[in-house]
Amino acid sequence: MSAFFPSSPGSFPASTVLGYPRIGPRRELKRALESYWDGRATRAELDRVGAEIRERTWHRLAELGLDGLPSNTFSLYDQMLDTAVLLGAVPARYRDAADPYFAMARGTDGLAPLRMTKWFDTNYHYIVPEIGPETVFKLDAAKPLAEVRQARELGYETRPVVVGPVTFLLLGSALDRLDEVLACYEELLAALAAEGVAWAQFDEPALVGDRTPEELAAVRTAYERLGALGTRPALFVASYFGDLGESLPELAATPVEAIGIDLVRGRMPGVDLRGKTVVAGVVSGRDVWRTSPERALAALGAVRAAQVVVSTSCSLQHVPYSVSDEPDLAPELKERLAFAEEKVAEVVALARADFRGSLPAGPHGLSVALPAPVVAEGRGPYAGRAAAQKAHLRLPALPITTIGSFPQTGELRAARAALTAGTLNQEEYERRVEAEIEHAIRLQERLGLDVLVHGEPERNDMVQYFAEHLDGFAVTRNGWVQSYGSRCTRPPILYGDVSRPGPITVRWSTYAQSLTDRPVKGMLTGPVTIVAWSFVRDDLPLRDVVFQVADAVREEVRDLEAAGLSIVQVDEPALRELLPLRRAAQDDYLEWAVAAYRRATSGASDRTQIHTHLCYSDADQILAAIDGLDADVTTIESARSGARILGTVAAFGRGLGPGVYDIHSPRVPGVEEIEELLSRTVAALPAERVWANPDCGLKTRTYEQVEAALTNVVTATRRIRAELDAQA
Numbered sequence: 001m002s003a004f005f006p007s008s009p010g011s012f013p014a015s016t017v018l019g020y021p022r023i024g025p026r027r028e029l030k031r032a033l034e035s036y037w038d039g040r041a042t043r044a045e046l047d048r049v050g051a052e053i054r055e056r057t058w059h060r061l062a063e064l065g066l067d068g069l070p071s072n073t074f075s076l077y078d079q080m081l082d083t084a085v086l087l088g089a090v091p092a093r094y095r096d097a098a099d100p101y102f103a104m105a106r107g108t109d110g111l112a113p114l115r116m117t118k119w120f121d122t123n124y125h126y127i128v129p130e131i132g133p134e135t136v137f138k139l140d141a142a143k144p145l146a147e148v149r150q151a152r153e154l155g156y157e158t159r160p161v162v163v164g165p166v167t168f169l170l171l172g173s174a175l176d177r178l179d180e181v182l183a184c185y186e187e188l189l190a191a192l193a194a195e196g197v198a199w200a201q202f203d204e205p206a207l208v209g210d211r212t213p214e215e216l217a218a219v220r221t222a223y224e225r226l227g228a229l230g231t232r233p234a235l236f237v238a239s240y241f242g243d244l245g246e247s248l249p250e251l252a253a254t255p256v257e258a259i260g261i262d263l264v265r266g267r268m269p270g271v272d273l274r275g276k277t278v279v280a281g282v283v284s285g286r287d288v289w290r291t292s293p294e295r296a297l298a299a300l301g302a303v304r305a306a307q308v309v310v311s312t313s314c315s316l317q318h319v320p321y322s323v324s325d326e327p328d329l330a331p332e333l334k335e336r337l338a339f340a341e342e343k344v345a346e347v348v349a350l351a352r353a354d355f356r357g358s359l360p361a362g363p364h365g366l367s368v369a370l371p372a373p374v375v376a377e378g379r380g381p382y383a384g385r386a387a388a389q390k391a392h393l394r395l396p397a398l399p400i401t402t403i404g405s406f407p408q409t410g411e412l413r414a415a416r417a418a419l420t421a422g423t424l425n426q427e428e429y430e431r432r433v434e435a436e437i438e439h440a441i442r443l444q445e446r447l448g449l450d451v452l453v454h455g456e457p458e459r460n461d462m463v464q465y466f467a468e469h470l471d472g473f474a475v476t477r478n479g480w481v482q483s484y485g486s487r488c489t490r491p492p493i494l495y496g497d498v499s500r501p502g503p504i505t506v507r508w509s510t511y512a513q514s515l516t517d518r519p520v521k522g523m524l525t526g527p528v529t530i531v532a533w534s535f536v537r538d539d540l541p542l543r544d545v546v547f548q549v550a551d552a553v554r555e556e557v558r559d560l561e562a563a564g565l566s567i568v569q570v571d572e573p574a575l576r577e578l579l580p581l582r583r584a585a586q587d588d589y590l591e592w593a594v595a596a597y598r599r600a601t602s603g604a605s606d607r608t609q610i611h612t613h614l615c616y617s618d619a620d621q622i623l624a625a626i627d628g629l630d631a632d633v634t635t636i637e638s639a640r641s642g643a644r645i646l647g648t649v650a651a652f653g654r655g656l657g658p659g660v661y662d663i664h665s666p667r668v669p670g671v672e673e674i675e676e677l678l679s680r681t682v683a684a685l686p687a688e689r690v691w692a693n694p695d696c697g698l699k700t701r702t703y704e705q706v707e708a709a710l711t712n713v714v715t716a717t718r719r720i721r722a723e724l725d726a727q728a
């Protein structure tokens, strides 16, 4: 045992993790959830799969030698939703649903789901609690207690993990309800103590953002009050995704026994923590690289505390299960990788100060120097571009377009699986993709759309597809990470210098254009989004990595243009997601993110129309940056938020398509409501700059829904055009 880790009775175990993946190594939970939702399985069957996943996780963590096992890190959908249920914050309209939990998560026929948004700067989505004057907080501790008991039956004492009161209320915009909520947390602590629980973990990631004096006071109030409870487990407040900053002195002044500090993203603060246990997050939960023992030991050595516990920087839910599940990865890459299991082993090795046979850390040495990057020449000013594009494209007023993808049919997914399995040859696969493209083009022509898309049938995913065709990226076979509910993605691994060996999408876009006289837009994913939805190397600043990807996208834009495409869309739906949590770092990020986008697109001539697409209605925060992208046309999510966004974006001075069809719901919008959204748009902006389009890609919808909805979009747009003509 190393000198870092004195242990005394009642002290925190020497090693732990803040959380663990829960979808199952083979996405068992996904399948169980979908069977239950489709009525093919009972609730008991679903619960049995959940219990098995938890059991396997505890056995595995114990086998790997981890001392402090967490519980209640499992969720059937989302930990924020679980916390809402724990506190009784279930809106009345869901209570009579057959299954209120999933009604809140996914909606029912007559009921929209609760809002969902991204968890801090991750690609994980949580359910936003709805807290109103009618909300009556009332503890329901069944879930954490059941998990503690299940683990105990298996022979494990665990530390239940719950989202803390301050983060819960900040994300629910209801910090004024602190008093009532604290009463529930007090009751929870009493119940856990009665159950014989020694430690409880309250997650407070919101404390790594900028906090107002009132919010800081709430931190103090909350943990002074919970700490003052007579009978309770020892309290561990976990922070992650950055520095605690001004929240740390507040927390340190309360009686909580342990504080979790992210020492990967953040640094060891100067605050005196000699009276506390510090749970030191030295193994990253946000990347897939092996930890450098030297760096981790140096970080641990800098901690001055009563006890130092080795841990992960955040929950491991953001990384896949195990590198041992990846037979296809090159050995020199594989030996540098650590997913959840391997990271647990690292935590254990660090706690035991045992590094025999330690492997190379990180992507260092995997890179080769790239040729000097292109100098991005600028495009001309918008007015000149707009005139050139108008003369060339000859589009009607309020051009109608879509965001790129058309429904991904089961046959297509099956064909892709067969191609991977080797039971379908490349030629036959490509023929099927072309048939799909033709189908989408004919449909768009028949419906009367003006700017067509090829429908993206060749793409499994808008990031993975590009990663598969760029050098410097690896893709995994089983590296699934939960995005929300049953949805998972397999983020590619960007391990080396990025370059484009040859054209990627040109073949499909030119095929689509060959089928029609109407303009087809080429469809690319932007550099920020490709990087945001991948695991990236950590030996180069993020900015430089994004610029390398931007240069590859730039080559593709040029090739599309050279192949005769007059419009190219470069999507950046993740622009906001990478925004740093602290305001002080945001301007710098936005500056290079915008520069990267312009680098990717500015190789196009003035006559080529550049579109961009952003999703998520909270784009308000970064409007100036969106303007800075200088795209000729921006399509943006807004069908759900109504015309709220219009006042601000009117200042853009370029083309704008606020979505008029919410593709996130199976519902088909009526002609009148689309007309209403469009007429509000033409009232707010000059009509010649307005576009009519859905909110986002159509790939999760069915052809039936899409055809009906787009028919209504066309009818509504034609009515507005007629009104505009009559006024002219």
Ligand code: MET
Residues within 6 Å of the ligand: 403, 404, 405, 456, 462, 523, 571, 573, 613, 615, 696, 697, 698, 699
């Ligand atoms: C998440 S944004 C999606 C954009 C992409 N072009 C699509 O239509 O699917």
Ligand SMILES: [Zn+2]
Residues within 6 Å of the ligand: 403, 573, 613, 614, 615, 695, 696, 697
């Ligand atoms: Zn989108």
